Amino acid sequence: DFMNALDEVRPAFGVNEEELATCVQNGIIKYSPYINGILAEGSLFTKQVRNSEHTPLVSVLLHGPPGAGKTALAATIALNSEFPFIKLISPESMVGYNEAAKVAAISKTFNDAYKSPLNVVVVDNIERLVDWVPIGPRFSNAVLQTLMVLMRKQPPKGRRLLILATTTERSVLQQMDILDTFDAQIGVPNVSTLQELEYILTEADIYGDGQTNSEPGRGKVHSILSTLNGQTGTTDIGVGIKKILLNLETAKQDPDFDSRFVELMSRSVNDRVML
Amino acid sequence: DFMNALDEVRPAFGVNEEELATCVQNGIIKYSPYINGILAEGSLFTKQVRNSEHTPLVSVLLHGPPGAGKTALAATIALNSEFPFIKLISPESMVGYNEAAKVAAISKTFNDAYKSPLNVVVVDNIERLVDWVPIGPRFSNAVLQTLMVLMRKQPPKGRRLLILATTTERSVLQQMDILDTFDAQIGVPNVSTLQELEYILTEADIYGDGQTNSEPGRGKVHSILSTLNGQTGTTDIGVGIKKILLNLETAKQDPDFDSRFVELMSRSVNDRVML
Amino acid sequence: DFMNALDEVRPAFGVNEEELATCVQNGIIKYSPYINGILAEGSLFTKQVRNSEHTPLVSVLLHGPPGAGKTALAATIALNSEFPFIKLISPESMVGYNEAAKVAAISKTFNDAYKSPLNVVVVDNIERLVDWVPIGPRFSNAVLQTLMVLMRKQPPKGRRLLILATTTERSVLQQMDILDTFDAQIGVPNVSTLQELEYILTEADIYGDGQTNSEPGRGKVHSILSTLNGQTGTTDIGVGIKKILLNLETAKQDPDFDSRFVELMSRSVNDRVML
Amino acid sequence: DFMNALDEVRPAFGVNEEELATCVQNGIIKYSPYINGILAEGSLFTKQVRNSEHTPLVSVLLHGPPGAGKTALAATIALNSEFPFIKLISPESMVGYNEAAKVAAISKTFNDAYKSPLNVVVVDNIERLVDWVPIGPRFSNAVLQTLMVLMRKQPPKGRRLLILATTTERSVLQQMDILDTFDAQIGVPNVSTLQELEYILTEADIYGDGQTNSEPGRGKVHSILSTLNGQTGTTDIGVGIKKILLNLETAKQDPDFDSRFVELMSRSVNDRVML
Amino acid sequence: DFMNALDEVRPAFGVNEEELATCVQNGIIKYSPYINGILAEGSLFTKQVRNSEHTPLVSVLLHGPPGAGKTALAATIALNSEFPFIKLISPESMVGYNEAAKVAAISKTFNDAYKSPLNVVVVDNIERLVDWVPIGPRFSNAVLQTLMVLMRKQPPKGRRLLILATTTERSVLQQMDILDTFDAQIGVPNVSTLQELEYILTEADIYGDGQTNSEPGRGKVHSILSTLNGQTGTTDIGVGIKKILLNLETAKQDPDFDSRFVELMSRSVNDRVML
Amino acid sequence: DFMNALDEVRPAFGVNEEELATCVQNGIIKYSPYINGILAEGSLFTKQVRNSEHTPLVSVLLHGPPGAGKTALAATIALNSEFPFIKLISPESMVGYNEAAKVAAISKTFNDAYKSPLNVVVVDNIERLVDWVPIGPRFSNAVLQTLMVLMRKQPPKGRRLLILATTTERSVLQQMDILDTFDAQIGVPNVSTLQELEYILTEADIYGDGQTNSEPGRGKVHSILSTLNGQTGTTDIGVGIKKILLNLETAKQDPDFDSRFVELMSRSVNDRVML
Ligand SMILES: Nc1ncnc2c1ncn2[C@@H]1O[C@H](COP(=O)(O)OP(=O)(O)OP(=O)(O)O)[C@@H](O)[C@H]1O
Ligand SMILES: Nc1ncnc2c1ncn2[C@@H]1O[C@H](COP(=O)(O)OP(=O)(O)OP(=O)(O)O)[C@@H](O)[C@H]1O
């Protein structure tokens, strides 16, 4: 019945644009040249899969801290490829599946991909797909082995496949000997400088109607950044874009947006320090 | 059949007021500004879920020592939200379920929530839901992974979800890498000062008919507090509100309420010291 | 079929007096004020459950060395309550049950209790119920978690429940984090002084027809005690009432009761020393 | 079908003399007063079970090195009791049973015993019944727990039960906390002196037709003992009766019985030294 | 149904040339005398199996670093044998199989081989076939034991079998005591010198139409090698042929092939250094 | 169906000569008095089982390094017995069986043996039968326990049984406490001296048509031995007969037999040194 469930929710073939769009809910703010670099590297691999006859399979790992934007970037690269078959394998779509069901669902997605000429499979959040928990440690070896084999299995003649995987637990994957499996690895960083944060606040237009980029808006933003700098005593933000956007929304519930945002960001920055 | 059992006991949709009320059996005594603070923070998150389009999911963890009032406060925040769908996921409602049954029941509750526009799910006593025991240690990884994924899974378009979870084992959750999963954490403290205890005794009206707040009542209460202080040699109570209310009831069985209550409280305070 | 077996042997509702009586096969010899104290404390909790509206659930743990009389005392407190529903959950009644069957049987007993206004459930020998063995260590986490939740689960409105549990492995329960679960703990000691032993020998009327309490009887008893004292070199007996009563019976098979009893008791006392 | 197998082979009720006789294949050679002592102690417990109303259940553990004669002695005590119901629970009768089947077979034997007034159950080779292996270590906790409970479970009113268990792994049982379960423990020693060995050789009449006890026979036996003494350099034999009887038989295949027996015994004695 | 799947995809008997050809997708570039040596040794064992009556079974292990060409060489030896029955046992053909299904599929392949006079079975990637992961460590003992027995099992009278196995985890196989199982072991090295790399670039004709081997082509190749040498500071390449061929293809997507290839190779060489 | 498979392949009763003959494929070369000694000791135990009424069961363990000839010698002893029932329990005949199937197949063989008066059961390669792997370590305790019990279980009245077991992992069996189970142990050595090797080469008639034992043949053999001695720097061969015979066959594929054989033997001798 989980197979039925699977079939109901998503078309067996083709691209489920809506599902992938959900991964990029808040767009891609290009707050740093790194972000452009990641998208460029992604498009290079896309090109290689499309063009080179000798490399019908290319697999890429996007790794980085929680909330750095890994899933959003993988989904963006996938959508940019404009390949006719793009599928997402994610823990959210397999809630309640047992080990065998997960293995079957993952296999099915890859088998579907083998039937189309040009394919992208996004394998999101590997550590969660394999039910990783550091106590023990425990994980599903059946799912892990399935992924390890499928991520190296050559597609049949005439088929091409780009695999985009994401993880926050690169060192765990290393211990599992799964890193070698990837043809390339791309690091996704946290937001790290005050300038980057300024760019994000402006882009998100925190005061609305473009006011953020007006003279007074810029002043207020600078004031936010300098207060934050003072409170945290550091210019190294080290917070993921996802958390920053969440803090923005929480602060918006407060009449005094500026103070509240500084408070929330300070907490986030300090949590980072405690790591 | 556990699904049937489930359906019999609780309405599939909507709010089961009675079940939630049981969690607040003895009301909320506002013995400290902290208590008001917790309820205020809860209402802020409620507001964010209702208003912000960019954060359809907010998850909050209430953590603290045994009997501090975590469940009662979570239930109160949930009821205060007046959202049309409020559900409680608790170990008590899953006695005798095996791992698969628990996973199914939890998934079902979340799936139900995805069908209503504004929802609260209270996930009570996470360490018990995952069958945690420190020897081994052992726990149900299947239930844990299900919770980890569901607590981050975005509701479908147009649906909003507030998750309120409770635990006494925050450090265990940290070891399980599940703390990151929450957007916010709220600590629930023990009753800690003699003044707080005095407030509780008065509010509970231990001598009945408002006598506690009369001149002689206040005198007796002061005498209780000072004897307790003498016996324990500390002004730091460090006992949960739940245990204090239980001690009150046990002492009421004794004709000499005052001495018995002091004895029971001394024992509770000393047990704390031994931790 | 184990459910059938269950139903055959015991009435689903009410009190199975015979089963509980078996636990007190040799009566309660009040060889020390502690014994009275334990029964008094038990009756206080019984009273609280009957009277207090705010504490519909009280759970008490009787702990102590093997054979100290824990089960007999728990059964006695239960019978003294005169509550209409009294049930015993014991390893002996679940021989051959697998984990799921045990969980089901335990749940059923509690569910039955929730249907009657005033209830006692005796949970005998927790470490055996959870299949504890120190090698590993191993135990049934499913049974343990079921007990942990059921021992804190509030009965439905208008129902009251007193839980009396016994264990010889208090430190194991502590490691399992299950001690917090109890509202109160009562220690059951070994027989420890020669006077207590004298009281027991007299009460058991070892020479029959009341002769033990006659002049010559008392002399013989004193002689037994002083020989034992000499042989063991200690006045600290440290043997459970159960073993003492067994030694009495074994000695009775020997024409020379006195020497044989001293020999058996010496061995028992020395075994204790070796711990 | 294992239950069928069970039923075919042995009568459900009563005594299976043949099976028990197999355990004493080579009789009981009373080579030392210890052997008489063991049988006497066994008969005392038999008497207690028959006579004392307060001890309907007595359990005794026979422990000692491999091949010391534990099973033969337990079977002899059981047969001497002349109780109407005597049953043997042994690993040999449960070859190929899985855990559940073993638990069921053991429970059945005890349940059968509860239907007869006077019963003996021999529980042979506990470490093998529980599938003990020191690597891990591993064992069947289900079988172990079943035995632990059944060996303490009071028979129903009017029924009496003597349990005779055997083991070579007393220290393992101690680690398993199962030693406390027994009311008494009896050690079964190895054959240890040259005199005891002489007694055995004579009793076994190694030269046939009573010649062993003739003048020349005694001379040859003395010569064997003194050669053995010389070769091993010790008067401490430390070999089980079972191995000695096996060596006798192997030596008989050799025309030169004496030398061959000395050789085999030397090896056995030295193996002991190597422990 | 996995058996069906099996049957559909490959003919039960005979040689599946296409599947084996996929393993040698990019041919065998004889960049070093080692490569010829390996093929020669392979053909010697092929000859022995064909000719010697006393050795109907010969098993050979090809081991070496990831991407060294183990699978391609094993497939080539197998195809060169021109035996009528050649089969590949690989993890890719058993994705999603559970332990029992794997054991069955492996057994079936060997059983098929026992029906034909001259056979090769390629057992590719043993560590993956047994689901090896270093955390734990964990692996399928059932699959391992099946392989261990089948790799030593004599074929029936008149049947001959050559087994060619591959692994990157020779030390793991040693810990598993499976190395002894092989009659011979062949190491497959990485590409290690600049000369070897030059040979490969020329053979792969990186500039197309034979230009690579022209005067200017050779110049550009030398320039690539010397830049690489400069950037890595070593003449020891230490990269597998597979990775080198992949880097070639990636570089071809870049207008500036030379720089891009040097960059990719530098990274590969340095990754090696970090091991 | 595995039972069917079993029945098809071998007759349920009697001797499967062919299967046993496969174990002695290359005969028994009596290269050392040890070999004769082993066969003699085997025939002594055969005699004891046939003659002695008091020892209906004798079990013997043949242990030694891999390829020493353990299985061939056990099969030879079994065949020499000329008992009407001779069966082989081997890992090769149970490929793909799960734990329960193995236990059943082993039990069946022994049960068949109990129906015939004189029986031999060869239990080949115990460590493989129990799925032993040193990582973990892991093994099938169910199969192990079955073997432990069956190897000591007395056959029914009038039945006799000789058990011949083999292993390369004697120290593992010791850790498993299974060594005590055997009545006798026989060590099977490697080929160790140059003289023994000379004997084997002559016996195998490496130059064919008896030429090996001619003047020139003996000279060439001596030359081989002295070259080997020179290359390895030792007179201690330490290689199993099985490997030596394999090396002979491989060398025969080479026109220059002598050099190739020396090379292969050197490698084998050195591998030994590396242990
Ligand atoms: N430059 C950016 N890169 C990535 N995401 C961005 C960027 N700018 C804005 N976003 C938004 O930030 C969010 C990033 O969340 P995302 O789930 O991709 O992070 P993640 O690293 O996958 O988190 P997790 O560790 O929880 O899996 C998305 O909502 C995305 O639309
Ligand atoms: N200020 C307060 N905060 C919370 N609970 C209160 C307060 N005042 C009174 N109570 C009462 O105290 C009890 C608190 O018990 P609750 O079960 O919520 O504690 P808990 O921390 O969840 O305990 P546990 O650790 O056992 O889960 C409830 O009966 C509640 O009605």
Ligand SMILES: Nc1ncnc2c1ncn2[C@@H]1O[C@H](COP(=O)(O)OP(=O)(O)OP(=O)(O)O)[C@@H](O)[C@H]1O
């Ligand atoms: N004062 C007493 N307290 C308890 N039991 C007593 C007392 N006097 C006599 N007895 C008798 O002693 C026996 C005590 O055995 P009981 O099984 O209750 O001990 P236990 O501590 O539960 O043992 P175990 O550790 O084996 O569970 C009973 O037969 C009881 O009738």
Ligand SMILES: Nc1ncnc2c1ncn2[C@@H]1O[C@H](COP(=O)(O)OP(=O)(O)OP(=O)(O)O)[C@@H](O)[C@H]1O
């Ligand atoms: N005094 C004796 N005590 C016990 N057994 C004796 C004695 N004299 C002779 N025997 C014989 O010695 C053998 C003892 O073997 P038994 O199987 O009882 O030993 P065990 O200690 O149970 O061995 P294991 O450790 O293998 O279980 C039996 O055949 C028995 O008939």
Ligand SMILES: Nc1ncnc2c1ncn2[C@@H]1O[C@H](COP(=O)(O)OP(=O)(O)OP(=O)(O)O)[C@@H](O)[C@H]1O
């Ligand atoms: N000399 C060579 N030896 C082996 N393969 C070569 C050689 N020259 C070119 N190739 C090509 O290189 C590739 C080698 O990949 P192959 O899968 O055999 O490596 P592998 O060592 O099995 O890798 P893995 O460790 O991932 O299993 C094949 O595509 C093959 O055609």
Ligand SMILES: Nc1ncnc2c1ncn2[C@@H]1O[C@H](COP(=O)(O)OP(=O)(O)OP(=O)(O)O)[C@@H](O)[C@H]1O
């Ligand atoms: N003296 C001998 N002893 C044993 N085997 C011999 C002897 N001479 C020749 N052989 C041959 O040597 C081979 C020995 O192989 P066998 O399988 O018996 O060894 P093994 O010790 O059982 O190996 P393994 O450790 O792999 O189980 C057989 O083919 C046998 O015919």
Ligand SMILES: [Mg+2]
């Ligand atoms: Mg993500």
Ligand SMILES: [Mg+2]
């Ligand atoms: Mg709570």
Ligand SMILES: [Mg+2]
């Ligand atoms: Mg008890």
Ligand SMILES: [Mg+2]
């Ligand atoms: Mg025995």
Ligand SMILES: [Mg+2]
């Ligand atoms: Mg490969």
Ligand SMILES: [Mg+2]
């Ligand atoms: Mg062998």
